[in-house]
Amino acid sequence: MIHTAAQGVITGIMMGAIYALIALGLSIVFGVMNVTNFAHGDFVMLSMYLSYMVGSVLLWDAVATPLITVPILFVFGLIVYYLLIDRTLRQMYVVQLAITVGLQILMRSAALIVWKAQPRALEYSFIQGNIDIFGFSILTSRLFAAVVSLIFIGLFAYFFNKTWAGMAMRAASDDLDVASLVGVNYRRTYALTFAIGSAMTAVSGGLLMSFQQTDPTGGIRFGLLSWCVLALAGLGSLPGLIVAGIIVGIVEALTVSFFDPRSRLLAIYMIFILVLWLRPRGLFGRR
């Protein structure tokens, strides 16, 4: 019993760090631009498919594929921003919502056409394996993915707090009009924000492809999961995002270990509902 619980916590912590990275892109875009990107999960799905393409064509390991997919997703993010998002910023909120939901449907349909309704997976990653420590099983792929996720969240925190572009993003997030008065070009800042959020999904996509498969409907899962982590964390706290990801990961792992595997999503959404009900700004939210 205790062993099973401890094993669940170990697995949950590792998966939670990855969930935090998946939710990071959504958090940046929502936090800085106040844009609710309902297509975020489909950006992860697209990243995973691109990772699959790069991995299978160039015979690269999944974890190396972000070297190519990150620039692609960065440019894709810029294109989506200038073509769609930028035009909705001064519109009614519902227009923005409709655009991102439309983008979600478009991306899913495009994936169905291009990759068909077949799950795609890369055969094997060098990071796959299993270490036994004191009877606990630690999956090396999850461990590697968790460490890389934390490194990327740390790098983003440095960028966000210490660089001019990061400070511009924070300024735009706090007060767009004042930021504009001190020389922040909000369109460029927003474009950069959206592109970085998009590129982050490429990192998580590569890591996920080292131990999972992708399919055209995968975006729904990652989208809802990201919203749940973000709701739990609240806006404006990167450590909060990591803690929220880990809480979701642990709850998920323990639910599967002790209850029916089918109740995994139920447990996650119970957290989502409880947080929205009891603490709408999240556990660590600034606003």
Place this chain on the structure above:
Amino acid sequence: MRHNLNKLLFVLVITAMILTACGPTQASIVQKPKLPSEIVVGVVQPLTGTFAVFGNEGKLGAEMAINDINEAGGIKSMGGLKLKIAVEDAGENADSAKLATESMISKNRPVAILGLYISRFVMAASEVTDREKVILLADALVPQITQMGRQYLFRPGPTASDHGKMAYKFVRDVAKENNVEIKSLAILNEDSANGRANSLGATESALIDKFPIVTTLEYPYDITDATQIVQKLKAVNPDVIIHTPYFNDAIVFGKAFKEIGWYPKFLAGAGACGYVDPQSIAALGDAAEGISMTFSYNPAKKTPQNQKFVDAYVKAKGYIPTEGAGMNYYDAMVLYEALEYSGKNFPDDPLNPDNLRKSFMALDLKSGPAVETYPGNEIKFNALGDNQFPGVVVLQVQNGKPLTVYPADQAEAKPIFPNPHYKAQ
């Protein structure tokens, strides 16, 4: 004079009566229904959306069968009448499948519809086909689809329960043949009606044998990480796992077994989805090696008709026919046999739905193109519309290829037992 008039009237009445009696009857003056220039066969399959892989393969199988029937001279008992295919996309849910069936019937008025693939699609569509008196040849596995009292629904293929039973029988028999002792069984399935029906079949067979089932686990078919469940199975350490995956989840589980590095003595799939299809083998690589799966179609059956189909399919797709393609091929061949029977036995109105239904019920096929491509030796429908002699074979991944290994009389290779990844604890 008056007497003569009465006599004349009497003669006229009698004459009229005799003439009426000798004349054509009401029935015989009704025109014989004219046969159409072609017989339309509908194919309703999920051609877009998440089930499109299966639907498109099924459609191709039906198209190939109809081409072969036409090339062989069409329906000979109806003067060589040719078959013409009409296709509708069933979409992604039961409602769209029902609408597609209604559209198919109103636009094309087919004598029969093949396909639907997903059991809940069949349940919805069969409401329409029964109302419109159109024969529906379903390629779905859930037993309940033929238990709803539908009159025009037939399922030549086996049920999910037959698959589960075959998976258990295969493991039991092959372990015995290879002198491998198996003492415990775990049952694992995705939580759809199909997953449960397969598992119930395996459970029923194990209970009859009083074989210990140490755990049964269900999970959602869209699971993305199975390592926790595999850890649970590892803790129980069963000798055999009978697993009914859907498709995506087979890859998730295959990867999880490989990653954790634990395998039971044998991992036997049931339900014809995942593990041994070309996409799963490509995604799993070495992790798929040794895993078996029950199939409703035997690509290795050594008959001229099956060989012809396999060759044509390999030429078109680059790999051997999948379950969906094979099932639709023999379903179309069963329709061909029923049409031939109807042409011979109901020459006045062979395409009448009731005559066609009677023809299906009268079939007892032991040879011919349908049996040559069926994974059994006989096709005869019971009152529910199910085949009384369901055929299921077992395929196993050996050196990256799916090979038929069971039953022995239909096998192309010997089964490898235990799983090559198994390590004694």
